[in-house]
Amino acid sequence: MASLPEPHRTTVTRHYIDTRPLVPSTPKQPYNLPLLSTLQFPDQEAITRFIRPADRFMSLASALLKYSFIHKTARIPWSKVQVSRTPAPHRRPYWSPPSFWDPDGLKGGLEFNVSHQAGLVAIIGCDTPASQVPGPSSPEATTAESLDRLDLTGHHHHYHSPEFDHHHPPNQVRLGVDIACTDEDKRTPKDMTTQAKFDEWVEIFGEMFSDRERRDMKHAPIHLPVVEREEGAWPSDSSGGSSDEESSDTTAAKLKRQKELESTIIELKLRRFYAYWGLKEAYIKMVGEGLLASWLRELEFINVVAPKPWSILNGYSSRSRSRSRSRSRARESRSTDISGGHSRVSSAASPILPDINTLLSPIDDRLSRSGLDNADEETKWTVPEKAEKGMKTLFRGEEIHGVEMSIVAYDDEFLIATALRGVKEIGQRQLTLTPSGFSPTSNAGTRQDSIKQGQWVKLDIIRDIMPCAEGRCECLNKG
Known part of the structure; x- marks a missing residue:
């Protein structure tokens, strides 16, 4: 086994934007896309x-997060940010340092990855010890060959291929992130209430998950939260109680409770399925491949546990969560189900689209209200020290080392998986909240927020991004 290269020690940025409050609630409601004009054409x-x-x-939001990360980390003007992409079909975004760039302490380059799902958009990024710009013949689109060259450490053997070794040095920093939504309208199955239905549904994904993964999804034990027992969904183990009480518990009532229990267990298994999905997506995004990769079944995750949703951590039962999700889906349907499809144009269902001048117009009140109160945001996340990291990653039956996989929950419906290779996260970051937004530097008379390792930070478009986009921030100040 090849020895592991020393990982790059640095801080890792995790930022996100929740776009759901920004989407118009009716098809004819006018809207604008804030800061669109500040981006490259x-x-x-x-x-x-x-x-x-x-x-x-x-x-x-994806573009704004990328621009913000590059602008703040590389310390270059917003107007000079250029986001490049690897060749089709994967088109992985990356940053190529411009010729005029003065690194000012950043000696290498940047690595970042973005994910979006059901209105939530997230970026993970860090600096790198050397520039990692793919060349014109980069093998990003042939990662199956790349994995063939992996040793059991998760790093690449040195083969007699100058091009390959040039683009994939053994100490290269790579990051991947994926957001999975466990209850997305029109995508998540709504009648998944029995084991038989769940088993049938899991088998649809036989080309993505191995036999062992699908078997574990269906049959591995799953923990039922105590709150479910308190609401009566869990059959009591107590032998106490009078015969009158037992006789009043009719067969029909017992059958109803059994069905509710099975439905609850399937709901938790479905959540675990999305944990598998997020982990696999984060890994293949880390190596630059997509879901069309021929080796997906050979990449396996075992001992997968889905982090608990916010409501369970705060003592709500599955019945309360179900009522909350119904209200959430109703709101989502009113706010996002506008065209009846992702990109189809239908004369009857399509919204009336504003022209480009409207899209570039000043920001409306919905933006000025969104995201300004971060007091409760942190409580919606799995705390970093309780992120699920106990899973094992296998390739062709052998464990991969040197890759840190992690998954956390946000609110009730979201799971965020990350994959880190060649990097050792260190220390806590300090973000200074100034009148012109968050700044990575310290200034007298401003409040500093300490960011833990692994913590996700919500960015507000007005408060945190607009000052940078308009050249009013302090990010480029030295010191």
Whole structure:
């Protein structure tokens, strides 16, 4: 086994934007895309190419997160940020340092990865010890060959291929992130209440998950939270109670409770399925491949546990969660189900799209209200020290070392999986909240927020990003 290279020691940025409050609630409601005009023209085109407002806002948030990370970490003006992409079909975004760039302490380059799902958009990024710019013949699109060259440490053997070794040095820093939504309208099955239905559904994904993974999804034991027992979904083990009480518990009532229990267990198994999905997506995004990879079944995760949703951590039962999700889906349906499809144009269902001048117009009140109160945001996340990291990653039956896999929960419906290779996260980051937004530098008379390792930080478009996009921030100040 090849020895593991020394990982790059640095801080890791984890930022996110929740676009759901920004989406218009009715098809004819006018809206704008904030800061669109501050992006490079190809990025503006990519965003406005989407039909549904919900998709436009997610694409916009993705661009803003990338620009913000590059601007703050590389310390270059917002107007000079250029996001490049690897060749099709994967088109993985990356940053190529411009010729005028003065690194000012950043000696290498940047690595980052973005994910979006159901309105939530997230970026993970860090600096790298050396520039990791793919060349014109980069093997990003042939990662099956790349995995063939993996040793059991998760790093690459030195083969007699100068091009391959040049683009994939053994100490290369790579990051991957994926957001999975466990209760997305029109995508998550709503009638999954029995083991038989769940088993049938899992088998649909036989080309993505191995036999062992699918078997574990269906049959591995799953923990039922205590709160479910308190609401009566769990059959009591107590032998106490009078015969009158036992006789009043009719067969029909017992059958109803058994069905409710089975439904609850299937709900938790479905959540675990999405944990598998997120982990696999994060890993293949880390190595630069997509779900069309031929080796997906050979990459396995075992001992997967889905982090608990916010409601369980706060003592709510599955019945309360079900009522909450019903209300949430109703709101989502009113706010995002506008065109009846992701990119189809239907004369009857399509929204009336504003012209580009409207999209570039000043920010409306919904943006000025969104995300300004972060007091409760941190409580919606799995605390970093309780992130699920106990899973094992296997490739062709052998454990992969040197890759840190992790998964956390946000609110009730989201799971966020990350994959880190070649990096050792260190220390706590300090973000200074100034009148012009969050700044990575310290200034007298401002409040500093300490960011734990592994903590996700919500960015607000007005407070945290607009000052940078308009050149009013202090990110480029030295010191």
